Structure formats: C-alpha cells, structure tokens
Amino acid sequence: MTDMSVIHLTDEARQIVGAAFEGDPACRDVIVLPGKWDESEGLIDLFITVPTGPAVHPTGAWMPQRQDVVELVRRVINARSRRWDHARLRPHALPEDWWTPVRNEYEFLRAGAEFASGWIDLLIGMSGWLNEHYDGHWTTSQTKEKFGGLRVYSDRGDERSEEIITAAEWLSEFLCEDCGAPGRLRKRGGWYRTVCDAHAQEGGFE
Structure with a gap:
C-alpha cells in the first residue's frame, strides 16, 4: 500500500511542478523522483530538480524563485501525505x-x-x-x-x-x-x- 501511495503522491508533485513551470523554457526537463515514507512524518525527501533563479513566464508576468516553488511543493505534498488514506489513495476526509x-x-x-x-x-x-x-x-x-x-x-x-x-x-x-x-x-x-x-x-x- 505504501509503495502505491508514494507513487501516487510523487505523480501529484510531478503534475503540479509541470504545470507551474509549463511556460518556463529552462524547466522543460524537470526531474521529480519519489522520496521515502516515514511512518510518523509521511512522505519525505521528495527529489525535485530545477535550475536556480527566478522562474520565467513567456509573457513576462511575475513568477517566484524556482527553488521556492519546489520547496513549497515538497511541503504541500508532505502535509497531504500525513493524512493519506492508503487504501483509497487520497487524503482522509x-x-x-x-x-x-x-x-x-x-x-x-x-x-x-x-x-x-x-x-x-x-x-x-x-x-x-x-x-x-x-x-x-x-x-x-x-x-x-x-x-x-x-x-x-x-x-x-x-x-x-x-x-x-x-x-x-x-x-x-x-x-x-x-x-x-x-x-x-x-x-x-x-x-x-x-x-x-x-x-x-x-x-x-x-
């Protein structure tokens, strides 16, 4: 069950990062790899690699620092994993x-x-x-x-x-x-x- 949970949550992280950096040409090859499951802390050590520096939007719109986005995605997925229902592969109500x-x-x-x-x-x-x-x-x-x-x-x-x-x-x-x-x-x-x-x-x- 835990292996499937890690895969599912990693895929969610991959989708979020991919959408967030969709217009940033420097982030076309972002790598998102599974972390490890800790029984008390949830999913930790999620590996996401992007170039450092401010994200670039094709229209010139403001975007935050890439590493800030990555760090926040890690924290969001970790918070989500701590209330995770392994049987249903989604957070508990x-x-x-x-x-x-x-x-x-x-x-x-x-x-x-x-x-x-x-x-x-x-x-x-x-x-x-x-x-x-x-x-x-x-x-x-x-x-x-x-x-x-x-x-x-x-x-x-x-x-x-x-x-x-x-x-x-x-x-x-x-x-x-x-x-x-x-x-x-x-x-x-x-x-x-x-x-x-x-x-x-x-x-x-x-």
Whole structure:
C-alpha cells in the first residue's frame, strides 16, 4: 500500500511542478523522483530538480524563485501525505472545523479561512515554512480566495516571509481549492476558481 501511495503522491508533485513551470523554457526537463515514507512524518525527501533563479513566464508576468516553488511543493505534498488514506489513495476526509487546528498551531494565523478546504495542505506547508522565520511581531488579517487564487493579507515581517507568502499565493493556482489535487485556474462566466478536472466538471467550469 505504501509503495502505491508514494507513487501516487510523487505523480501529484510531478503534475503540479509541470504545470507551474509549463511556460518556463529552462524547466522543460524537470526531474521529480519519489522520496521515502516515514511512518510518523509521511512522505519525505521528495527529489525535485530545477535550475536556480527566478522562474520565467513567456509573457513576462511575475513568477517566484524556482527553488521556492519546489520547496513549497515538497511541503504541500508532505502535509497531504500525513493524512493519506492508503487504501483509497487520497487524503482522509477533513472534519468540519478543519481550519481550527491549523490556526491553533501557528500564532500568526489570526484570520479565518475564506476559501474551501482543498488548500489546507498549502496553508500548512506555507505556515510551517513561515514559522521557521517568524519573529513574533506580525499576524494575518485575512486569508481568502480572490480571482481563483489564494490571498494572504498580513502586516508582514521580513522580506523572506513576504517571499514565502507570495510563492504560496502563486502556487495556489495549480492546486484544486476543493480537494487539493493538481488543478488549474478556470472560468465559468465571470467567476474564476482553481479546480481539478473532476471538480471543474462538477461545477461547470471550462
């Protein structure tokens, strides 16, 4: 069971990284290899190789540092693996108050969650990374979905904290807001959401 779980989660990481760097010519040969399964820590040591430096978008749009994206993908997949159902090859269902344990764990997360629970692993990955740089002097004022992506409003701390938050906001457009699986930004009329193929069909998104 664990071997299949590692394969499935590695494939999810590969899809997310591939979509995130699709327009970056330097990342055409990204390598994503399985990590190892630790019974207490989940999937760790996921191997992803990309060139260093800022990602390059063909239209010139802003993109975060490639290594920041890779590190955040590793953290997201690790968070996802820690609530993994090996029999069904998907995360266990979340409780209704899924946001409360996350907010209780990280002092700076004072705002409520104005988005669907599929982004929980992204929030955990981002928050765990921020916690390594947290100086105790700032908090979030709002975490919400806007134009299909995550937005985290805060009186941010140092430059590194801001880079981590903006990388998480950017990566949210490749993770389904409903279930956390690989997804993309889609449109239905004037409404934008980032969803996977299954939830796009369910919600009528293009």
